[in-house]
Amino acid sequence: MIQEKLRNVRKQKGISQEKMAKILSTDTSNYSRKERGETRIHDEEWEKLAKALNVPVEELKEENGLGIVHNDNSTFNDNSGNYYHQYFNIPNSIIENLQDYIHLLKEENKTLKSEIQELKSKK
Secondary structure (H helix, E strand, O other), rough: OHHHHHHHHHHHOOOHHHHHHHHHOOHHHHHHHHHOOOOOOOHHHHHHHHHHHHHOOOHOOOOOEEEEEEEEHHHHHHOOOEEEEEEEEEHHHHHHHHHHHHHHHHHHHHHHHHHHHHHHHHH
């Protein structure tokens, strides 16, 4: 996802989402949605962002820089005795969304456990 590259370059340059939002004359939450790929970034916006980050637009739009997960676990053994080396390109935004979801599930689990304890104590 090319927005992931934008995010990485912005962070490397030490520029906040607030500053990038000002460059695009928008609010921070809208810029954040653009960076997550939820809202389209128009060509003229790409130009402004690239200029602010002091990089060519083409570099921002390159589809690289994704997080790579390498798995050479022996459970992926084929019948010849060789191991499969599996690589997965997982954008950081997906990982962050999953981490947020896990956090929400843990909070819900705590709430449910508390409710169960409350019901047990009423018996």
